[in-house]
Amino acid sequence: MRAAEPxxxxxxxxxxxxxxxSVPLDxxxxRATRATSRLTRPRTALADAG
Incomplete structure (x- = not known):
């Protein structure tokens, strides 16, 4: 079984x-781009707090 994405x-x-x-993710x-953009704010907040 192979997903379209690696x-x-x-x-x-x-x-x-x-x-x-092993579970391939499609x-x-x-979806990956939206998830990455949602994580930008908390990552920035954590970097500023450290």
Whole structure:
């Protein structure tokens, strides 16, 4: 399974079960751009507070 975008979330449990789960994310319609722009304000606030 491949998503249109090159974003994949992968969770590994090599010690207990040995299972790896990969979930491709389909970030069409500018979702990544909107999410990045929403994070700009809190990142700036945290940088100013530090």
């Amino acid at each position: 974003f994949v979330v992968e969770v590994r449990d090599p010690v207990q079960s040995g299972v790896t789960v 970030l069409r319609d500018g």
